[in-house]
Amino acid sequence: MSSHTCPWWLGYLLASPVRRLFENPTARLAPYVREGMLVLEPGPGMGFFTLEMARLVGPGGRVVAVDLQENMVAALRRRAQRAGLADRIDARCCSPDDLGIGDLAGRVDLAVLFHMLHEVSDQSRFLQAIHKALKPGGGVLIVEPRGHVSAEAFQASLAGAKTIGFEIAEPVEGKVLHALLRRTTAGPFS
Ligand SMILES: C[S@@+](CC[C@H](N)C(=O)[O-])C[C@H]1O[C@@H](n2cnc3c(N)ncnc32)[C@H](O)[C@@H]1O
Numbered sequence: 421m422s423s424h425t426c427p428w429w430l431g432y433l434l435a436s437p438v439r440r441l442f443e444n445p446t447a448r449l450a451p452y453v454r455e456g457m458l459v460l461e462p463g464p465g466m467g468f469f470t471l472e473m474a475r476l477v478g479p480g481g482r483v484v485a486v487d488l489q490e491n492m493v494a495a496l497r498r499r500a501q502r503a504g505l506a507d508r509i510d511a512r513c514c515s516p517d518d519l520g521i522g523d524l525a526g527r528v529d530l531a532v533l534f535h536m537l538h539e540v541s542d543q544s545r546f547l548q549a550i551h552k553a554l555k556p557g558g559g560v561l562i563v564e565p566r567g568h569v570s571a572e573a574f575q576a577s578l579a580g581a582k583t584i585g586f587e588i589a590e591p592v593e594g595k596v597l598h599a600l601l602r603r604t605t606a607g608p609f610s
Contacts, residue, residue, distance in 0.1 A: 424539045426465065428491035434535075435466035435499070445472040449532075452561055452600070456480040457529040460553055462519060462546070463487055463536030464511070467496040473532070474505040484510045484528075486519050517545065524553040531560045538569045543577055547584050554603040560586065564597040571597065 455478040464485035574597040590600035
């Protein structure tokens with residue numbers, strides 16, 4: 421874990437219902453998540469977005485949520501169980517240099533990165549792993565906190581993603597830094 425990694429105890433604050441007053445997970449996800457999808461969520465924390473995503477993919481879909489921190493994953497599993505959504509959520513623990521998603525190669529419809537990309541030390545390796553997991557044409561929704569992450573740093577992340585085989589499908593806009601990427605090619609690293 422790097423010094424940029426969000427401390428595990430902050431996970432409770434991030435998963436608090438009060439956050440809904442500032443950030444509505446349904447509004448953020450509904451335009452992108454469809455029933456039956458396989459969604460990959462690296463860095464879910466304690467699952468503020470994960471539970472809503474599991475509702476949106478429905479009984480035929482699945483969310484694979486992969487976090488570095490065991491405390492985050494354990495709390496996410498408990499919350500999924502309480503919400504009756506555990507059978508739709510595959511919560512996994514990973515290492516900083518391996519997301520452990522080799523079994524998903526070419527199967528993922530959508531990857532969502534909420535407020536986490538800035539914590540990843542090797543973004544190129546990280547985005548390559550996601551590229552491999554996506555179906556051709558699969559999407560990556562990236563949301564980063566404005567203020568915490570500069571517009572320049574965000575643009576640099578998007579430029580790096582383009583070299584891996586992504587195109588920008590939806591531009592940056594709004595109060596947060598937001599972009600939708602699409603897997604276009606097999607990519608130089610696939
Ligand atoms: C700021 S929290 C955001 C949590 C959640 N996405 C949210 O918006 O509530 C960032 C999360 O990303 C995780 N994380 C950071 N680097 C990661 C990596 N390389 N792979 C997987 N998870 C990572 C952290 O452990 C933490 O749970």
